[in-house]
Amino acid sequence: MLTLLKSLADPCRLRLVDLLLRGEFTVQELTRMLGMGQSRISRHLKILTEAGVLNVKRQGTWSYYRAGEGNPLFAAMLPALEQGLARLPEREDDLAALARILEERRSRSQQFFDRNALQWDDLCRALLPVSDYLERLLAAVPDKVPVLEVGVGTGSLLLELATGARQVIGVDHSPAMLEEARRRVEAAGLEKVELRLGEMTHLPLPNESVGCVVVNMVLHHAPDPPAVLREIRRVLAPDGLLLVADLTRHEREWVREQLADQWLGFEEDELRVWLQSAGFAATTMERIAPAAGREGVLLVRGAIGKISA
Known part of the structure; x- marks a missing residue:
């Protein structure tokens, strides 16, 4: 003591x-x-x-x-x-300084993605390939509910999400990324997909307005992951489902500069603590082991109440 x-x-x-x-x-x-x-x-x-x-x-x-x-x-x-x-x-000054640091993190990320939107998909595949996980992620998305994808990027997942969803909303903070996603959506004729410019910590949606939130390889770019999860909790319906796919912990520090990663993947325990603090009472996690030359992936399901099978 x-x-x-x-x-x-x-x-x-x-x-x-x-x-x-x-x-x-x-x-x-x-x-x-x-x-x-x-x-x-x-x-x-x-x-x-x-x-x-x-x-x-x-x-x-x-x-x-x-x-x-x-x-x-x-x-x-x-x-x-x-x-x-x-x-x-000194509290007022300290909190203002904290806000400036978070804004610098956010601004660096947005500038990077605006610069690299045209080659982003190829860049990821070449520099940091991951083990196959998309089929399992998509299988967990419930049918006939409004789906939000946070950090939509170039929209590579939108076509699959739109297959069974009532509506799909894609949010990203990079105008250049959204423009690439918009081209993809228009080429596929996806009328029920809507794209919105917004921050992960200030989503442009009302409270409890979506039935599923998908966060695919995005959280490791977030300046403040716990704040992102709290904001997702706000927009998710009481019986909704959060699906997160992200990297397991690794030691490839070069990703900070070459891929604008803020975090070198995550451990299960830290994600579980953040989810619980954000108000997700039930969580399940699946670790997909890294294949040769690829990074491992964590698949996370989070719910406010009980997770249905």
């Missing part, structure tokens, strides 16, 4: 906790948010981590910090602590 209380008895460390309750960030990002030197920030992060206040997720040579529940006493204190953090004198 003494170690925990000592770790929190510092204004800078309280500011770090406040920020890291809102997302996962690197040391470099935190130094920019607080306007302090890296050695000072690193020392504070070490103290908080050793006290069980923070978790560290290592992805290649990058380390992401996030406030966690490794210390049961800290978890029990958190509701009262958050009330105090809301009164920190």
Whole structure:
């Protein structure tokens, strides 16, 4: 108990906790948010981590910090602590700095996809091929319900989704990607497919308006995956289904630059925690092992209530 209380008895460390309750960030990002030197920030992060206040997720040579529940006493204190953090004198500036960091992540991603829309499909197949999973993903999509695809890209999945859906809505934050998707939709004559420009964390749909949400190889590009899952929960009907296909954890750091990946895939446990926090009471996960020369894939099903067979 003494170690925990000592770790929190510092204004800078309280500011770090406040920020890291809102997302996962690197040391470099935190130094920019607080306007302090890296050695000072690193020392504070070490103290908080050793006290069980923070978790560290290592992805290649990058380390992401996030406030966690490794210390049961800290978890029990958190509701009262958050009330105090809301009164920190620097809080308004800190949250504005956090928003700028997330916007930089989002802007880098959008600019990359706008530049590479024409060759995106070929680029993915050549640089980071994945094990076969699409048949299993599509088989899980329910028939006769409105389907939302988040991060539609060039629309390569829209034709299959439109086969059994009542309506398909595709959302992407890249105008260039949407234009490619629109050409594909028009060429196929898909009248029940609608494309919308929007962010993953601010979907242009009403509450509880779709019966299924498909997120295909998109979450590893998201600046803030937990925020994406919370937003999906908002637009999903109470009896709806979330389907996620994404990469299992890997160590190919070059994807950050060449494919605009924010995360080097995911572990099942972290996805399960994020889904539960977003309000998905039931989840199932299937791990598709990597074939020769390909990356492994996680297939995730999430529901607010019970998952039907």
